[in-house]
Amino acid sequence: MQHQAPSSPVVAVIDDDADLRATVSALLEENGFTPLSLPDSASFFALGPEPGVDLALIDLRLRGESGLMLAVQIRERFGLPIVMLTGRGDEMDKIIGLESGADDFMMKPFNPRELIARLRAVLRRAGHPAVTTPVAAGSQVWKFGALQLDVTRRELLRADGSEIPLTNAEYRLLEYFLRNPERIIPRTELLTELGNDLSQYMDRTIDVLILRLRRKIEAVPSKPIHLQTRRGQGYIFVMQAV
Incomplete structure (x- = not known):
């Protein structure tokens, strides 16, 4: 057939x-x-x-x-x-x-x-069959808590393998945090990393993205254990919860 x-x-x-x-x-x-x-x-x-x-x-x-x-x-x-x-x-x-x-x-x-x-x-x-690719054997994966980010496929996955949808900006922000764990990152650095399509945004853009990302990766977004704020300094990504 x-x-x-x-x-x-x-x-x-x-x-x-x-x-x-x-x-x-x-x-x-x-x-x-x-x-x-x-x-x-x-x-x-x-x-x-x-x-x-x-x-x-x-x-x-x-x-x-x-x-x-x-x-x-x-x-x-x-x-x-x-x-x-x-x-x-x-x-x-x-x-x-x-x-x-x-x-x-x-x-x-x-x-x-x-x-x-x-x-x-x-x-x-969105799952369109013409652009959906099978999981690659050599995929680069970062794990934190019960989640993992597959960098090769640009997917955030739960423990059961289901995907948590991310916008491009959310994905890029999360990947940058995972490449720079346990380090306080200033807001200006995050804006620069997001690239020329977002670098002209007002500072509130980062706040919006952080809020949206926490809703997707934190069990209790108002009390984040991974994506934490350091008041007056920036944000830090903690890989393993204490």
């Missing part, structure tokens, strides 16, 4: 800039995706109750409407993974986006290869 290969992921590119849509769509096609170029929310919702989309790539600043509100609506109605495109100077909107659960952010102008890598990572975490 012949098995049918997984279909290529369909990505809705929602942006009012026709040139950017064309550029991103061409990039996606070259890398095995099926792009769906849309100028606004009305075009997306016109696709009907089953839009046939695997991921929505949304410009934060859509002309005449809020890309953030569109992202929230798409998430609530269709449960799709969301990646936001943002411009510099949108700090508060980025923070709100993080708090509302956007899977990832890319700041314009972006590196094409990084965009493709980010989209694949988000789709893999």
